Amino acid sequence: MTSSEWLAALALIVGVLLMAESVRQLRRRWLLVRVEGVSMEPALRDGDEVLAKRTRRFATGDVVVVAAPDPDLGWAEVRKARAPWWIKRVAAGPGEAMPGTGDLVPLDHYFLLSDNPAGEDSRRHGPVPAALIAGTMLRKF
Template structure:
C-alpha cells in the first residue's frame, strides 16, 4: 500500500477516536436522571427526567443530583458521585443551621431535603458530603 492509501483509514480511525473521547467527556460533565418517587413533588413529578451539569458552584435553593446513600450506612466520606442518583433541594450550606436538627452543617457537606416531606433526605441520613453531589439540575424534561 502506498502512503496515500493509508491516509483515509488513518483519518477515519482518528475521527472515531475523537468522537469516542468527546462522548466520554460529555458523560463526565452531564447526566440525565429519571425522578423516582414523590419526594420532589410538586416541583418534579415521578417519571420526569432532569439534566444535571457537574459543578462545584452550589447554593442554597438549588436542585441537585447526588449519589444515593447506602440504606444502612448512609453517606461515607470517601464516596464519589456515581449512580444510583437522588434529586433533592439544597436546604443549608456548610456552617448554616441544619433545618429541623440541632447544630450546623459541617464543612464540606450540604443539607438536602425533598420538597415533599415524605421522602428520605438529610433528615434521615444526615448532611451529604460534597463528594456525593454530582451537580445542579439545569432542565426538566
C-alpha cells in the first residue's frame, strides 16, 4: 500500500469512529420514544413519537419518559434492562400533595398521571423514583 492509501484508510477509520461517538453522545442527551396505547390521549395518540431530552429536572405539568413499572411490584429503584418506556405527565413532585389522597409525595419521587383516566399510572403503581424518569418531552412527531 502506498502512503496515500494508508492515509485514506486512516481517514476512513477516524471518520467512522467520530460518527459512532456522535451517535453515542446524541443517545446520551436525547431519547425518541413511540407512544403505544391511549393513556395520553388526547395530547398524544397511539403511534406518535416523542423526542425527550434527558434531564433530572422535572416540574408539575411536564410530560416525561419513565421506565415502565413491574406489573405486580410497581416501580423498583433500578430500571430493568428491557423495561419499556412509558410517557406520563407529572402531577406532583417531592413534598407536594398526591392527587386524590392528599398524602405527600416522598422525597426523590414523582406522582405521574395519564391524560386519559383509563391509563395506568401512579394511582395504581405509586410514586415513581426520580431515577427512573429518563427525561422531559420536548416535541411530538
